[in-house]
Amino acid sequence: MKIPATKYPIERFTLDNGLRVVLTPDRSAPVVGVAVVYDVGIRSEPEGRTGFAHLFEHLMFQGSANLEKLAHFRYVQGAGGSFNGSTHLDYTDYFEVLPSGGLERALFLEADRMRGPTLTEENLRNQVDVVKEEIRVNVLNRPYGGFPWLRLPPVMFETFPNAHDGYGSFEDLESASLADAEEFFRRYYACGNAVLAVAGDFDVAEATTMVERHFGDVPARPAPERPDFHEPDLAGERRSEYTDRLAPLPAVACGWRVPDPIGKFEDYLPYVVLTEVLTDGDASRLVERLVQRDRTATTIGGYIGFMGDEFQVRNPTALLLQAHLPPGGDADKVLRTVDEELDRLATGGLAPGELARTQARMATHLLRETDAVLGRALPMAAMEEQRGRPELLNELPRLVGEVTEEQILAAAGSLRPERRGVVEVIPGAGQ
Amino acid sequence: MSQTVLPDLVPDRKLKLPREAERTLSSGLTVIAVRRPGVPLVEVRLRVPFGRAPLPRATLLSQALFTGTGTMSSIDIAAELQAVGGALSAGLDPDRLLITGNSLAAGLDRMLEILAGVLTDPAYPSEEVATERERLVDHIQVAQSQPAHIARVALLKRMYGRHPYAVQTPGPEQVRGVRPAQLRTLHADRVRPDGSVLVLVGDISPEKAIDAADKALGGWLGPGRDGDVPPTPELVPGPLVLVDRPGAVQSSLRLALPAVPRTHPDYAALQLANMVFGGYFSSRWVENIREDKGYTYGPHTAIEHYVAGSALVASAEVATEVTGPSLLETQYELGRIASLPPSEEELEQARRYALGTLRLGMSTQAGLAGLASMYASFGLRLDHLREHSAGLAAATREQVFEAAARYLAPSLAVTVVLGDADKVEAPLAALTTVERGTA
Numbered sequence: 001m002k003i004p005a006t007k008y009p010i011e012r013f014t015l016d017n018g019l020r021v022v023l024t025p026d027r028s029a030p031v032v033g034v035a036v037v038y039d040v041g042i043r044s045e046p047e048g049r050t051g052f053a054h055l056f057e058h059l060m061f062q063g064s065a066n067l068e069k070l071a072h073f074r075y076v077q078g079a080g081g082s083f084n085g086s087t088h089l090d091y092t093d094y095f096e097v098l099p100s101g102g103l104e105r106a107l108f109l110e111a112d113r114m115r116g117p118t119l120t121e122e123n124l125r126n127q128v129d130v131v132k133e134e135i136r137v138n139v140l141n142r143p144y145g146g147f148p149w150l151r152l153p154p155v156m157f158e159t160f161p162n163a164h165d166g167y168g169s170f171e172d173l174e175s176a177s178l179a180d181a182e183e184f185f186r187r188y189y190a191c192g193n194a195v196l197a198v199a200g201d202f203d204v205a206e207a208t209t210m211v212e213r214h215f216g217d218v219p220a221r222p223a224p225e226r227p228d229f230h231e232p233d234l235a236g237e238r239r240s241e242y243t244d245r246l247a248p249l250p251a252v253a254c255g256w257r258v259p260d261p262i263g264k265f266e267d268y269l270p271y272v273v274l275t276e277v278l279t280d281g282d283a284s285r286l287v288e289r290l291v292q293r294d295r296t297a298t299t300i301g302g303y304i305g306f307m308g309d310e311f312q313v314r315n316p317t318a319l320l321l322q323a324h325l326p327p328g329g330d331a332d333k334v335l336r337t338v339d340e341e342l343d344r345l346a347t348g349g350l351a352p353g354e355l356a357r358t359q360a361r362m363a364t365h366l367l368r369e370t371d372a373v374l375g376r377a378l379p380m381a382a383m384e385e386q387r388g389r390p391e392l393l394n395e396l397p398r399l400v401g402e403v404t405e406e407q408i409l410a411a412a413g414s415l416r417p418e419r420r421g422v423v424e425v426i427p428g429a430g431q
Numbered sequence: 432m433s434q435t436v437l438p439d440l441v442p443d444r445k446l447k448l449p450r451e452a453e454r455t456l457s458s459g460l461t462v463i464a465v466r467r468p469g470v471p472l473v474e475v476r477l478r479v480p481f482g483r484a485p486l487p488r489a490t491l492l493s494q495a496l497f498t499g500t501g502t503m504s505s506i507d508i509a510a511e512l513q514a515v516g517g518a519l520s521a522g523l524d525p526d527r528l529l530i531t532g533n534s535l536a537a538g539l540d541r542m543l544e545i546l547a548g549v550l551t552d553p554a555y556p557s558e559e560v561a562t563e564r565e566r567l568v569d570h571i572q573v574a575q576s577q578p579a580h581i582a583r584v585a586l587l588k589r590m591y592g593r594h595p596y597a598v599q600t601p602g603p604e605q606v607r608g609v610r611p612a613q614l615r616t617l618h619a620d621r622v623r624p625d626g627s628v629l630v631l632v633g634d635i636s637p638e639k640a641i642d643a644a645d646k647a648l649g650g651w652l653g654p655g656r657d658g659d660v661p662p663t664p665e666l667v668p669g670p671l672v673l674v675d676r677p678g679a680v681q682s683s684l685r686l687a688l689p690a691v692p693r694t695h696p697d698y699a700a701l702q703l704a705n706m707v708f709g710g711y712f713s714s715r716w717v718e719n720i721r722e723d724k725g726y727t728y729g730p731h732t733a734i735e736h737y738v739a740g741s742a743l744v745a746s747a748e749v750a751t752e753v754t755g756p757s758l759l760e761t762q763y764e765l766g767r768i769a770s771l772p773p774s775e776e777e778l779e780q781a782r783r784y785a786l787g788t789l790r791l792g793m794s795t796q797a798g799l800a801g802l803a804s805m806y807a808s809f810g811l812r813l814d815h816l817r818e819h820s821a822g823l824a825a826a827t828r829e830q831v832f833e834a835a836a837r838y839l840a841p842s843l844a845v846t847v848v849l850g851d852a853d854k855v856e857a858p859l860a861a862l863t864t865v866e867r868g869t870a
Contacts, residue, residue: 001514001515001516001535001537001538002537003516003535004471004535004536004537006470028468028469029469029790029793029794029795030443030444030447030790030794031790031791031794065433065435066435066436066437069722070713070718070722073712073713074713074780075437077711077712077713077780077783077784077787078713078779078780078783078784079440079783079787080443080783080784080786080787080788080790080791081784081787081791082788082791083712097791098787098791099443099787099790099791100441101440101441101442101443102440102441102787103441104438104439104441105437105438105439105440107438108434108437108438111433111434112433115433125725126722126723126724126725127725128725129724129725129726130721130722130725130727130728131728132750133681133725133726133727133728133748133749133750134728134729136680136681136728136748136750137681137728137729137748140680140681141578141679141680141681141748142577142578142579143573143576143577213434214433214434217433218433245678246576247573247576248572248573248575248576249569249572249573280513281509281512281513281518282497282505282506282508282509283506283507283509283510283513288506291562291566292505292506292559292562295562295565298565298566298569298570299566324569324573326565326569327569327572353510353514356514357510357513357514358513360513360514360515360516360535360538361513361516361517361518363516363535364472364516364517364518364533364534364535367470367471367472368470368472368533368796368797370470371469371470371472371795371796371797372794372795372798373794429576
């Protein structure tokens with residue numbers, strides 16, 4: 001089946017202060033998405049300040065020169081819209097989606113906090129409490145919390161930026177100060193370090209005028225130099241295990257380093273397709289073998305990037321597999337079977353139609369995400385930030401479709417046990 | 432000079448509904464097709480009435496629906512769907528079996544053909560069913576370790592008593608006892624077109640899509656079964672039910688309140704009252720217990736609609752040490768909204784949010800498909816969006832206050848807390864009568 005593509009038009013420009021702007025109009029539904037991405041994430045937080053990038057994201061919602069606390073939320077929602085932000089390894093995003101009549105309001109709100117959030121001790125303490133509850137909900141009070149995104153990096157990486165807990169320790173969060181926040185903003189939240197993207201129902205000329213009106217006088221500050229977080233590949237298999245006192249059943253995750261997603265995109269893309277060949281649906285290699293045939297796993301999934309953002313992550317990153325096992329399940333057996341299947345793929349090749357059907361399904365996934373205005377604004381902002389190529393979003397279905405069997409086999413052949421990091425969950429519930 | 436004044440909103444254009452077509456096939460299957468070009472894909476939703484179906488069998492059926500037909504294995508089904516960029520899955524709620532999927536728009540015919548095979552010629556092969564049965568048991572076991580699930584189980588039991596909605600997840604032992612032959616029987620008895628609704632949304636021609644559905648599903652026949660669920664009982668307020676979870680670092684706080692269906696004259700006003708109370712971020716409850724006090728991360732409320740009744744549920748995960756104070760603030764905010772009218776400003780903000788989210792929900796194929804399918808299961812069509820928008824636009828401050836007094840009064844609430852009972856029982860007992868319960 002022929003793989004279709006989207007042709008979202010893209011306008012790019014840079015304001016005098018260095019802010020990069022991406023506009024991608026589509027007037028088929030009366031809504032707009034606004035995204036601002038800053039080129040700073042978990043990997044840039046200082047030692048002793050784990051979780052700070054995420055805590056700072058919360059502080060960006062606490063008010064700015066012309067916005068009191070709570071005003072941001074009320075103005076977005078009072079325009080019929082929704083908002084959020086998220087902190088990733090390499091970037092932090094802020095976004096709104098609204099009926100199109102709210103576009104200028106959203107730009108005003110983003111520009112106001114780009115000039116600087118209002119940082120107060122009271123708001124800092126309040127948001128430390130909120131973040132601690134977020135960590136309790138998502139990690140401490142539930143089974144498999146933080147598995148594997150917080151558990152695997154310390155097994156696979158040596159250096160603090162890549163290995164540390166991005167949600168942060170309560171100790172580090174509690175000792176965070178206003179001075180830390182001011183310094184973090186000064187250093188990383190420069191408009192030269194940011195991209196603004198707008199998607200949806202607007203006129204390009206009008207939107208350009210609005211962007212200039214609101215962001216034009218944000219003081220110019222250059223982007224800081226971005227460190228290279230590269231680490232050498234694993235020299236041998238690394239393993240770790242921990243007991244999860246809430247988990248009733250065992251689980252295992254493993255990861256392999258993959259080529260630089262940006263500098264070596266052509267080498268990287270086959271790994272993205274391979275991941276789907278291995279784990280997308282009942283007809284994928286590992287689901288068929290481990291879940292359907294051997295019944296050694298209850299579920300198995302695979303993705304690239306610890307937060308599943310395979311086209312918005314920088315080097316170093318990893319291809320991850322994660323499996324939940326039945327009672328008494330044997331993680332070693334699962335890993336051996338994975339090795340066997342990778343070997344069978346690398347040496348035996350793909351079945352007729354296997355690659356084409358995987359690529360067709362990937363096209364659906366990619367296209368489906370871009371149907372929402374934020375599904376265009378957010379990735380385009382990050383792609384502009386990291387690659388200077390927001391149009392990559394339009395090109396992905398085709399590029400995925402051009403990956404060859406030879407490339408898939410070579411990628412599968414590189415996922416050797418001696419290059420792998422493994423983390424195993426020992427069930428501790430009811431024991 | 433930077434702008435310091437909030438820009439005005441450009442007023443919304445008139446609500447524009449997408450082009451659609453509808454036909455009820457001779458089998459009794461209703462097909463609704465909606466054109467939303469967007470991306471070159473199509474979304475599929477099929478709702479089959481499943482009220483009062485035996486829970487363990489129905490749950491396993493939903494998990495095993497795609498395990499094979501007379502001519503295709505589970506792997507064949509998945510691979511053939513993938514070939515057109517497609518996938519299908521099934522889920523169960525107390526009213527319906529819901530099949531959900533999508534594919535490249537050009538793959539619609541093939542996806543419908545495969546779906547027809549699954550509906551009309553299911554095999555439920557023993558081996559595959561055994562695999563799915565064990566997986567389901569494992570999933571249930573994991574769910575039973577999750578606080579949100581345990582709290583939900585306890586709340587449903589407390590809300591619904593002996594009504595069929597009281598239990599929505601089967602026990603592992605019950606699932607272990609289900610045989611493939613029982614699934615075949617249940618399928619033959621209940622997976623029928625009469626009363627079912629198929630929704631297709633995407634880059635399609637509505638008429639042609641309906642023709643394709645008619646052609647592919649023409650062989651799916653059989654009269655519907657009476658699966659009507661009796662009306663839900665009224666909530667009976669009483670002591671707070673405390674379910675112990677030793678060592679929990681958070682308590683799961685749940686309150687259920689009465690509500691009305693979407694077509695009730697009070698509904699728009701109730702929805703707005705719920706917004707002002709806790710139904711979105713800029714609500715009193717969230718601003719109080721999160722942004723002021725820092726007790727919690729994501730408190731939220733929602734009006735849950737089932738065919739046989741509606742209810743409003745408020746949920747928050749709060750730190751163990753502030754469980755009492757969190758209940759205090761919750762009762763205070765409910766008391767406040769039930770006793771005093773909201774301000775004009777609060778109401779307008781809630782109104783704009785409610786109207787705006789309708790537009791956002793219609794802006795994607797998946798959003799429209801979910802909306803059309805959900806509405807259809809209550810006998811409504813997408814044009815209900817117009818009616819509901821008008822209701823939201825017209826609701827007065829007095830009506831919203833009346834709805835709040837009628838439905839949101841704290842004296843009407845049914846409350847369940849899951850948490851470390853040794854630590855939270857005394858603080859909760861200072862505020863209300865507490866009794867121990869189980870999930």
